[in-house]
Amino acid sequence: MWKYILKRVGYMALTLFTVVSITFLLIHSIPGDPFTSMVEDLPEESRQIYLEKYGYDQPLGVQYLKYLKQLLQGDLGASLRYPGRKVAEIVGEYAPVSASIGGTALVLGVALGLALGILAALYRDRWPDRVIMVVALLGTAIPTFVIAAVLQYALTVTWPLFPTTGYGTWKHMVLPVICMCVSPLATYARYMRSSVLDTANQDYILTAEAKGVSQFRIVTRHILRNAILPCITMICVSVAGIFSGSFIIEKIFAIPGLGKYFISAINDRDYSVVLGLNIVFTGLYIVSMLVSDILLMLVDPRLRLSNDK
Amino acid sequence: MEELLSVQNLRVSFHTYAGVVHAVRGVSFSMHEGEVLAIVGESGCGKTVTSKAVMRLLDRTSAKIDPASSIALDGRDMVRLSKRELNRLRGKEISMIFQDSMTSLNPTMTVGRQIMENILTHEKVTKQEARRRARELLELVEIPDPGARLENYPHQMSGGMRQRVMIAIALACKPKILIADEPTTALDVTIQAQLLDLLKQIQKKTGMSVLLVTHDLGIVANFAQRVQVMYAGVIVERGSVRDIFKAPRHPYTWALLSSVPGRALESKSELYALRGTPPDLRLPLEGCPFADRCEYCMNICRRESPAEMPVGEGHWSACWLCHEMAPAVEPPTGIGGGSHGGT
Numbered sequence: 001m002w003k004y005i006l007k008r009v010g011y012m013a014l015t016l017f018t019v020v021s022i023t024f025l026l027i028h029s030i031p032g033d034p035f036t037s038m039v040e041d042l043p044e045e046s047r048q049i050y051l052e053k054y055g056y057d058q059p060l061g062v063q064y065l066k067y068l069k070q071l072l073q074g075d076l077g078a079s080l081r082y083p084g085r086k087v088a089e090i091v092g093e094y095a096p097v098s099a100s101i102g103g104t105a106l107v108l109g110v111a112l113g114l115a116l117g118i119l120a121a122l123y124r125d126r127w128p129d130r131v132i133m134v135v136a137l138l139g140t141a142i143p144t145f146v147i148a149a150v151l152q153y154a155l156t157v158t159w160p161l162f163p164t165t166g167y168g169t170w171k172h173m174v175l176p177v178i179c180m181c182v183s184p185l186a187t188y189a190r191y192m193r194s195s196v197l198d199t200a201n202q203d204y205i206l207t208a209e210a211k212g213v214s215q216f217r218i219v220t221r222h223i224l225r226n227a228i229l230p231c232i233t234m235i236c237v238s239v240a241g242i243f244s245g246s247f248i249i250e251k252i253f254a255i256p257g258l259g260k261y262f263i264s265a266i267n268d269r270d271y272s273v274v275l276g277l278n279i280v281f282t283g284l285y286i287v288s289m290l291v292s293d294i295l296l297m298l299v300d301p302r303l304r305l306s307n308d309k
Numbered sequence: 310m311e312e313l314l315s316v317q318n319l320r321v322s323f324h325t326y327a328g329v330v331h332a333v334r335g336v337s338f339s340m341h342e343g344e345v346l347a348i349v350g351e352s353g354c355g356k357t358v359t360s361k362a363v364m365r366l367l368d369r370t371s372a373k374i375d376p377a378s379s380i381a382l383d384g385r386d387m388v389r390l391s392k393r394e395l396n397r398l399r400g401k402e403i404s405m406i407f408q409d410s411m412t413s414l415n416p417t418m419t420v421g422r423q424i425m426e427n428i429l430t431h432e433k434v435t436k437q438e439a440r441r442r443a444r445e446l447l448e449l450v451e452i453p454d455p456g457a458r459l460e461n462y463p464h465q466m467s468g469g470m471r472q473r474v475m476i477a478i479a480l481a482c483k484p485k486i487l488i489a490d491e492p493t494t495a496l497d498v499t500i501q502a503q504l505l506d507l508l509k510q511i512q513k514k515t516g517m518s519v520l521l522v523t524h525d526l527g528i529v530a531n532f533a534q535r536v537q538v539m540y541a542g543v544i545v546e547r548g549s550v551r552d553i554f555k556a557p558r559h560p561y562t563w564a565l566l567s568s569v570p571g572r573a574l575e576s577k578s579e580l581y582a583l584r585g586t587p588p589d590l591r592l593p594l595e596g597c598p599f600a601d602r603c604e605y606c607m608n609i610c611r612r613e614s615p616a617e618m619p620v621g622e623g624h625w626s627a628c629w630l631c632h633e634m635a636p637a638v639e640p641p642t643g644i645g646g647g648s649h650g651g652t
Binding site: 124125202203204206207208209210211212213214215217222225226235252299300301302 | 413
């Protein structure tokens with residue numbers, strides 16, 4: 001098992017390297033540079049001075065190698081737009097904001113989604129199922145920003161229960177969290193429903209029934225454990241999306257999170273910030289994939305490696 | 310011998326998008342203590358539905374057991390029992406093993422736990438005690454190294470071993486009746502023979518009754534005492550193994566026996582194949598269900614469904630040929646003997 005994990009970590013490093021390289025190439029192939037996009041009518045001479053100062057006048061290959069060297073030393077670099085701020089600092093400061101909202105939304109969405117999915121499956125074709133499936137359909141079909149706008153209007157303007165925008169108290173979190181949990185809730189409800197129904201049709205459920213096992217035990221011991229397996233991978237992928245999935249919501253509710261930074265950094269050609277954030281997102285993604293595989297191995301004996309006895 | 314199970318006029322229909330399928334159309338039979346009764350017939354004849362109906366394991370949303378049917382297990386009517394009462398009987402007094410051992414065990418539960426689950430559901434015993442008995446059961450079904458095997462997951466076992474585990478689960482609470490629905494179909498031939506021997510030996514040892522559902526006549530001849538031949542949801546012939554194999558009286562039984570490969574091999578003739586397809590089970594039956602495929606079909610066969618007629622001691626056949634006014638017909642060569650028509 002440890003050997004397997006070690007091997008996976010090796011592959012992860014390779015993935016990370018590939019992503020860094022491609023992002024590097026892409027961000028540098030966007031026309032313009034950090035200085036022209038920040039200052040209008042920047043004189044050509046000053047531009048040259050800045051380019052030289054940051055080494056952007058050198059061939060791309062040299063810049064790339066320099067960046068890699070810097071990365072290997074654990075340095076994500078400094079922001080160009082906000083002088084004196086390290087990328088690591090930016091991440092450290094704004095990631096918790098994104099995570100608090102995205103994480104709460106994900107936990108809520110997944111928990112409620114799974115529960116509703118199970119409920120819908122158990123009441124298949126009866127009214128609870130119908131209601132849940134209509135809600136889930138709406139949840140997947142209506143774009144997040146529409147929900148956000150409607151909620152903002154209803155709960156801050158018509159009935160001023162919550163603040164419109166901003167971040168700080170729990171009241172600020174309510175609306176963005178609701179908006180962000182709608183989509184996972186709907187997805188997981190639909191997914192879990194079909195997974196439970198699929199499992200309930202398996203032959204081994206018939207075996208359990210033939211043993212005289214109670215319906216409650218069949219659901220809790222035989223169906224749920226097997227039905228949740230395909231959801232585990234999805235949950236781990238969603239965890240990685242906590243940060244990257246919240247761009248729009250952070251913009252609408254003016255939340256000082258990472259998502260907002262990511263978009264402005266691209267517009268500003270703030271190379272090191274874009275690359276740094278991308279490394280963080282990618283890293284999170286591949287780590288959660290590894291976690292999901294390890295989790296699956298723990299839950300599903302068929303995936304355990306044979307030398308694991 | 311005491312009567313253990315008595316099925317009266319069992320009718321089962323499935324409500325599908327294509328219409329109502331009448332899969333079982335009035336089946337009656339009884340089983341006695343220590344008896345091995347076989348139900349044979351081709352795919353779709355209703356034999357599996359009959360056996361699942363006895364356990365009340367049919368899908369509640371699509372399958373309907375006609376309320377006029379009765380399935381009496383030791384005097385209790387399975388059709389009218391509540392879920393809770395049913396669960397008390399299932400796995401305890403009546404157990405079932407299924408066709409596909411590869412998919413019939415829960416992949417995320419150890420084999421030991423799956424056997425123990427049956428014991429713990431029905432008996433107030435400690436986990437240690439249940440475990441000890443699970444181990445004994447694995448020994449009973451001749452799985453080597455039972456102690457270690459308890460910790461195995463199904464995927465770590467071969468198909469034959471999994472079916473042995475299925476048998477162990479079914480036997481865990483010493484049921485009075487074991488329903489074996491094509492227990493060896495999914496296994497390869499050598500394993501089939503081993504498993505069948507095991508079942509036979511356990512049946513002898515425990516004296517339980519076995520309802521064997523199969524399309525394999527070889528298994529029937531080997532194991533069963535009484536046989537019921539089903540076709541299109543009804544029993545067309547029933548009798549002792551001797552009656553059915555030596556002196557069959559229904560043309561469908563003749564056809565079944567003629568299509569066993571062994572006979573054709575011996576006589577070096579072409580293997581017989583029954584032409585046509587079974588009737589559409591969505592339609593009401595007019596006349597004999599086998600009439601369309603029967604080589605001996607008479608006028609009356611298309612008009613009126615034959616009742617079961619006694620043709621010997623404990624031997625019945627639902628065929629107009631067995632009526633006293635029917636003409637004498639010789640069964641195909643190589644099949645049984647005995648004259649037909651008249652009494």
